Amino acid sequence: MSDLRDMFFEECDDLMEVLSSGLDDLQNGNGDAETINAMFRSVHSIKGGGGAFGLDRLINFAHAFENVLEDLRSERIEADHGLIALMFSAFDHLSDLVDAARDDLEIAEHAGASILADLHQVSAPEGGTTSDSAEVDVADFVPLTLDIGGEDGASIPLPDLNFDLSAPAEDTSGTPAFAIEFSADPGLYSRGHDPALLFRALSELGTLTARVDTTEVLPLNEVGDHFSALTWHLNLLPAAGVEEDDIREVFEFVESQCVLEIATTFLHEDDTPLAELPALAGLPDEPDGGTAGDTPTTPIPTSKPSKGGKPAEVKPDTGKKSEPRNSTIRVDLDRVDRLINLVGELVISEAMLRQSMNELPVSANSSVSEAIGQLKTLSGVLQESVMAIRAQPVRGLFQRMSRIMRESSRTAGKDARMLVVGDSTEVDKTVTERLVEPLTHMIRNSVDHGLETAEDRIQAGKPAQGTIKLEAAHRSGRVVISLTDDGAGINREKVRAIAEARGLVRAEDDLTDSDVDNLLFRPGFSTADTVSELSGRGVGLDVVRSEIQALGGRINLQSDPGKGTTITISLPLTLAVMEGMLVTIEGESLVVPTVALRETLQPGQANVHDFCDGDRGLSMNGEILPIVDLGEALGFRTKLSTLENQALLLIEGESGRRSALAVDTIIEQREVVIKGLEQNYQSIPGIAAATILGNGKIALIVDTDQMIPTAGQSQLSLLTGQEHAEVA
Amino acid sequence: MTEQTPEEQTADRVEIVSFTIGEQAFCLDIGHVLEIRGWTSTTTLPHAPEYVVGMMNLRGAVLPVMDLSMRLGLGKTVPESRSVIIIAHIDKKSVGFLVDAVSNILTVNPADMQPTPDVSSAKTAAFIKGVYMQEDTIVRAIDVHQIMPQENMAAA
Numbered sequence: 001m002s003d004l005r006d007m008f009f010e011e012c013d014d015l016m017e018v019l020s021s022g023l024d025d026l027q028n029g030n031g032d033a034e035t036i037n038a039m040f041r042s043v044h045s046i047k048g049g050g051g052a053f054g055l056d057r058l059i060n061f062a063h064a065f066e067n068v069l070e071d072l073r074s075e076r077i078e079a080d081h082g083l084i085a086l087m088f089s090a091f092d093h094l095s096d097l098v099d100a101a102r103d104d105l106e107i108a109e110h111a112g113a114s115i116l117a118d119l120h121q122v123s124a125p126e127g128g129t130t131s132d133s134a135e136v137d138v139a140d141f142v143p144l145t146l147d148i149g150g151e152d153g154a155s156i157p158l159p160d161l162n163f164d165l166s167a168p169a170e171d172t173s174g175t176p177a178f179a180i181e182f183s184a185d186p187g188l189y190s191r192g193h194d195p196a197l198l199f200r201a202l203s204e205l206g207t208l209t210a211r212v213d214t215t216e217v218l219p220l221n222e223v224g225d226h227f228s229a230l231t232w233h234l235n236l237l238p239a240a241g242v243e244e245d246d247i248r249e250v251f252e253f254v255e256s257q258c259v260l261e262i263a264t265t266f267l268h269e270d271d272t273p274l275a276e277l278p279a280l281a282g283l284p285d286e287p288d289g290g291t292a293g294d295t296p297t298t299p300i301p302t303s304k305p306s307k308g309g310k311p312a313e314v315k316p317d318t319g320k321k322s323e324p325r326n327s328t329i330r331v332d333l334d335r336v337d338r339l340i341n342l343v344g345e346l347v348i349s350e351a352m353l354r355q356s357m358n359e360l361p362v363s364a365n366s367s368v369s370e371a372i373g374q375l376k377t378l379s380g381v382l383q384e385s386v387m388a389i390r391a392q393p394v395r396g397l398f399q400r401m402s403r404i405m406r407e408s409s410r411t412a413g414k415d416a417r418m419l420v421v422g423d424s425t426e427v428d429k430t431v432t433e434r435l436v437e438p439l440t441h442m443i444r445n446s447v448d449h450g451l452e453t454a455e456d457r458i459q460a461g462k463p464a465q466g467t468i469k470l471e472a473a474h475r476s477g478r479v480v481i482s483l484t485d486d487g488a489g490i491n492r493e494k495v496r497a498i499a500e501a502r503g504l505v506r507a508e509d510d511l512t513d514s515d516v517d518n519l520l521f522r523p524g525f526s527t528a529d530t531v532s533e534l535s536g537r538g539v540g541l542d543v544v545r546s547e548i549q550a551l552g553g554r555i556n557l558q559s560d561p562g563k564g565t566t567i568t569i570s571l572p573l574t575l576a577v578m579e580g581m582l583v584t585i586e587g588e589s590l591v592v593p594t595v596a597l598r599e600t601l602q603p604g605q606a607n608v609h610d611f612c613d614g615d616r617g618l619s620m621n622g623e624i625l626p627i628v629d630l631g632e633a634l635g636f637r638t639k640l641s642t643l644e645n646q647a648l649l650l651i652e653g654e655s656g657r658r659s660a661l662a663v664d665t666i667i668e669q670r671e672v673v674i675k676g677l678e679q680n681y682q683s684i685p686g687i688a689a690a691t692i693l694g695n696g697k698i699a700l701i702v703d704t705d706q707m708i709p710t711a712g713q714s715q716l717s718l719l720t721g722q723e724h725a726e727v728a
Numbered sequence: 729m730t731e732q733t734p735e736e737q738t739a740d741r742v743e744i745v746s747f748t749i750g751e752q753a754f755c756l757d758i759g760h761v762l763e764i765r766g767w768t769s770t771t772t773l774p775h776a777p778e779y780v781v782g783m784m785n786l787r788g789a790v791l792p793v794m795d796l797s798m799r800l801g802l803g804k805t806v807p808e809s810r811s812v813i814i815i816a817h818i819d820k821k822s823v824g825f826l827v828d829a830v831s832n833i834l835t836v837n838p839a840d841m842q843p844t845p846d847v848s849s850a851k852t853a854a855f856i857k858g859v860y861m862q863e864d865t866i867v868r869a870i871d872v873h874q875i876m877p878q879e880n881m882a883a884a
Contacts, residue, residue, distance in 0.1 A: 685775055
């Protein structure tokens, strides 16, 4: 059962996704009938699944939502601005309910009550049709509900027939039709047949109406286990070319387990209007509910009697019209990761093999080198394909962000909409997970500080409704996610004034506009009391920046005063691989992450200045940067007497502080596979992780942030604790 | 240590891998041993305790190699081509033990394990959980949980 439950909630995720993209389409005016159908089906399936697990609140709410969608589908109401907003709220609440049900959490009783009331109000303007929605019976969602309605009233999820079957058979002037009487033997049910399915098949042959005769239904306490007391009267207005044999064929497999009578009859144009058969799309279908009570002929909510007096068209099975879904399987993430690790090892083994081949004198042997070349290509493709398994579209993430945007704009009292572009862009699952917080922060920031109030916007000649655009794209091997608002942009004078007041920049510093904009990412810029001073933005953006950098990403901000602000995040496609500069120190290979790297240089002695205790500084563009000898900091050697033969790597840490790392030689820039050290050992100060080089040797990846001294900290104490305690 | 391997709890006969460091014989429970490999060079770790030789690449996994001799206070091992690395899995971590040579796989009864003699130094008491008498040699049973690098204390 818990497996089924898990599966249901996984399905819910997909369904909510369909619903959400449908809402987006409606909002952007791209919605058509199929959009609404798809949304309807989603809500309907959630309701149906919820029924199976007894999630009453979920069902009630989904049912109300479904009714609105049904009204929309049948064009009784229109998807105007207000309704779309309501549906967005309903979507949010529905996803809350799903989440709460998944985690067995309680949601406050009153939560969503107003949305529910609004939904009821929207969906029941003519009264009646949805009045029973709040009392939907769970049992209605079990396929083939033999709900005998408690007392005398029998209702089955099939419509009635307001039409007299006893139309004289000899009257041949009307349209020919088939009157079918069908009653099932108990054996039919025990063999797993389902009359509803048969009727659906029938409905494909023409226009079908059905009425169920429940007179033989026994009171509940007299019902035995071989219960079968229902007789259906069906009337089929056949499509062209449908013969009686076609009808018999439908019942072919149940022939021996039922009583079937087919008679030809005739319909007149002026006959009583027929109730239309509801779309028998997905079982379980529209409930009439045991609640309908004593009137077995009450039309079920979806089947409004058609007005023209003509038999209503049977709705085609909408379930079949949906786009073919990509077939997918669900796999445990652990399994995928194991596969990825194995392929990683394969790639390394391949590189080792290649390297040792090159060292052999037989490298002239072309067939071997050819085979190895093929192996290299194959393992490369294999690795890429395996990595792609972990990649998933950012759609889910973006939908979450849409919701954050709606909520924060509601809180801020601003009217805003979200435009999503490129939500099918695929990113490593871990990356998307870890983007939630920074993006949330950025969106709140945009709404709070980026967008102006409606009055200000109108005054500035902009539409009252603000637009926030969230965009994702692949660009040169990285994922670029940008958030653009059409707000006021950054007030650079104020930013600069604050930065100067806080000592982040000096008054005489020459800063470009972009330099000023990016001051917002500096820690110490954004503190609580700047919020009130600063009409622009700048709350906690340093936190966002450090989170992005922890993912190996870069963040950049561009602002166009009066027109808006764009924050761009550039991320690696996967966390398992990163760009690094391979260097050597005392014969050991080390990797410096490219993310932090700004420049490499060969210092002239003139630029290197000695300070106390052998500390050194590098003068560059009128600035003195601390020089850190990587070999010394990592304990590979004692202090060098001169840096003459050293290469310097200029790095910039998360804090924006910079320093120069001295290394022996710079080999090359390359992509390395990251291997954690904690798994088998423990974290090492100054080292972020390890990687395996083509020759099978391990190279350590430098943690650049720990290599940037802060004021008052000597180079040697960069890494804490020079002694280690032996275990006694 | 309260933590015991399943073998220690149930079987009255367990298999042990015996190996030598210098002139002394030691053993590990075979349940901990994944494989035995020849010496390969390792990558030096900064600020590591002296007994951590470095990191090795075991088919793509990165794991530390410990000089057991150094860890046990028997002096630094100078790795040579005959040296052996025992790959062990202890407390969910993989680790390589650098030893001089692996001698045998023996079947013993855990009940036959004798307590470490009282003459013990602090190190002996911590790392040797007992001894097995095998004919005329003493095989020292290593307490694998204690021998692992201790988090934070060894970090630096």
